[in-house]
Amino acid sequence: MSAEFAAPKGVPDYFPPASADFLAVRNALTDAAHRAGYGHIELPIFEDTALFARGVGESTDVVSKEMYTFADRGGRSVTLRPEGTAGVMRAVIQHGLDRGQLPVKVCYAGPFFRYERPQAGRYRQLQQVGVEAIGVDDPALDAEVIAVADEGYRRLGLSGYRLELTSLGDDTCRPRYREALQEFLLGLDLDEATRERARINPLRVLDDKRPEIKEATATAPLMIDYLSDSAGEHFAQVRRHLDRLGVPYELNPRLVRGLDYYTKTTFEFVHDGLGAQSGIGGGGRYDGLMAAIGGKQELSGIGFGIGVDRTVLALAAENVSVAGEGRVQVFGVPLGAAAKDELVALAGRLREHGVSVDLAYGDRGLKGAMKAADRSGARLALVLGENELADGTIEIKDLADGQQTKVALDGIVAEVRARLNLG
Template identity: 80%
Template sequence: MSGNLDGARAKDFAAPRGIPDYYPPTSADFRRVRDTMTQAARLAGYGHIELPIFEDTALFARGVGESTDVVSKEMYTFTDRGDRSVTLRPEGTAGVVRAVIQHGLDRGALPIKLCYAGPFFRYEKPQAGRYRQLQQVGVEAIGVDDPALDAEVIAIADEGYRRLGLTGFRLEITSLGDDASRGPYREALQEFLFGLDLDEPTRHRAQINPLRVLDDKRPEIKAATADAPLFIDYLSDDARAHFDTVLTHLKRLGVPYEINPRLVRGLDYYTKTTFEFVHDGLGAQSGIGGGGRYDGLMRLLGAKQDLSGIGFGIGVDRTMLAMEVEGVAHADTARCRVFGVPLGAEAKAELVDVAGRLRAAGISVDLAYGDRGLKGAMKAADRSGARLALVLGDRELAERRIEVKDLSTGEQHEVALDELVSEITRLLG
């Protein structure tokens, strides 16, 4: 064992391929995207849910669909020490629905409105904006089949992007119909697909779930299916009325959209309203978020009552790339608002106490550690991004006063230590 550990110590470790690290200053933008999106959801009454990182493999096989690329090619699945097959979560909706059923949330007030954020895992070829550990913010509204709720979910994502300062994105939307629509469309689509010269795996997929063929990214398949029947032409009267009402609500909310009848999402559970936010500045990986309605998923995962649902997943990684393309101003990278510069051991002890009192008042504070001189400590203060520096030496300490310096203007003045918290609060507004 010790030999293996010695070898590990000698190795140059790196993050697994396709998994990015986020650290200062970039991590400030990461937090900004995540927090802005979740705040937009909270303003609409969505409560937080924290999901397991891994679940029973069957949950995703049944909920996401065995014919999807996510389940058939991309899942991180392994057998644990209890000989159970578990999978690192590739998406959030199935886990949320499982939690709703398990904990009886569907027996309370409807709709159930939940928001989550965190890492998800798919084994894909790493490239810009497509990672094996992807970061998402998601919302789910379960229990009411109301077109106004569809519009609300879409508007939350739209509002989040705009609060971040993005302008170069667009919303593509379509309908994947209801049960009454699916039979006639499936028949028409299969008739079209079986008339093509397809390879055997693709023909098999067309037999099981023909809609998945339209989601095939291979250029030759995309070209061959360019004239395939459109789902939107096979909508039942109820599905058509639902879709038209969603569009009417989006107009009233001021959310611009483009109807894309060829839009197909990569998961099997979508029905009716289906949408994607696209940013053309990202090239081939242009999707920055999307979602849709998933009527029937509750029943599929074992619920006693079959409740409708609508949700989205926003890609934090891709949203950050879109912000970079547009030149959106970076988030504030300041580590603190106040930086303490002690000149001597007794001054440091006093500033440790001062920092504690300021933090208790809700003000972020850092100190110059390591017994630096004045010049080095002031450089550290500048690098911290702080607005104010507190300089305390033996003379000031004896007089129970401290020097407060505005790092943006260079102005400085002395303040009584007993009045420091109120003065700093005033200066920072």
């Protein structure tokens, strides 16, 4: 009796040819960050559980309900990373990056893990690209971080998204707002679990997606109305820089992110083509995170996490294909053993010149090999048989329009590069 295996529930596979879209999205988002001076950082897949409990917040759904936590063989409690910011801040503290040039600007990409009910765009292993800028509290830096995310989306050709923006205030105004919000919430007819959340962290109640809670909190006090003069001026400067950068946004005073460490500038990119899971990325400033996880300094930071999975879905909703990297450009069709020897060597030369090449392996006939060429998604097919070898030519076929021409075999590298606009 044979065992049948499948990927764990809520964990998507990406494989060719669809994986080319995934790769293109991830690379476009990281490239936008690199152009703005964000260097790569590679983070552990799992960390000490206490890092996330203290950094993300024990009252959040992420920590209380969604983390993959287990004891390792040494009896230590470790957790598969549910987000990237706490890990980056831990690395900054551990390796003394905060004692060097500020801000520390880093970019990362990879899988993150949350035990959620799987649905379209909501996975237990989610893929994200993130950036963090740590050590400088400057509204211009906030605007830069937001603009980096916006540039990544625009370069992908995504258009049907909007940026929602607000401020969650600072230590000078949050206590007064917390008191007002808590008084409002505890005056409602809430279930006991929600009342307890209102006592511990009332802002989390505004993040509750249940329709009855959203209706009950529709007239709740808003943080934007309690901003101190300094927090209000900070937010005004962020908006002014975004205007100068040409990044459009909508003010959403009810915007609440799902993590406890956010302060001041807070934002989310939303795409309505995704239904309930409409958020495709977001982030904000986190002024108290370093102190919360044991740093000797209290340096502020600003960052974002963009969902690669959801961005892929958003592009599909707009019928936009971004596949390119990882896709075959040229497909070789050898007819006979001598032709295969020649095409194997030619494929190597083309790859050295920056061309992506695949071959019809397995000694297929012409019909079967051309079907494989069509399925590969290649732009060009190179067909080589005994007759072509005899006269030193090779047939090149444009798979888009079907036109075929013979060219000299010794000039095929230059011909292919010219047709692919590679210079």
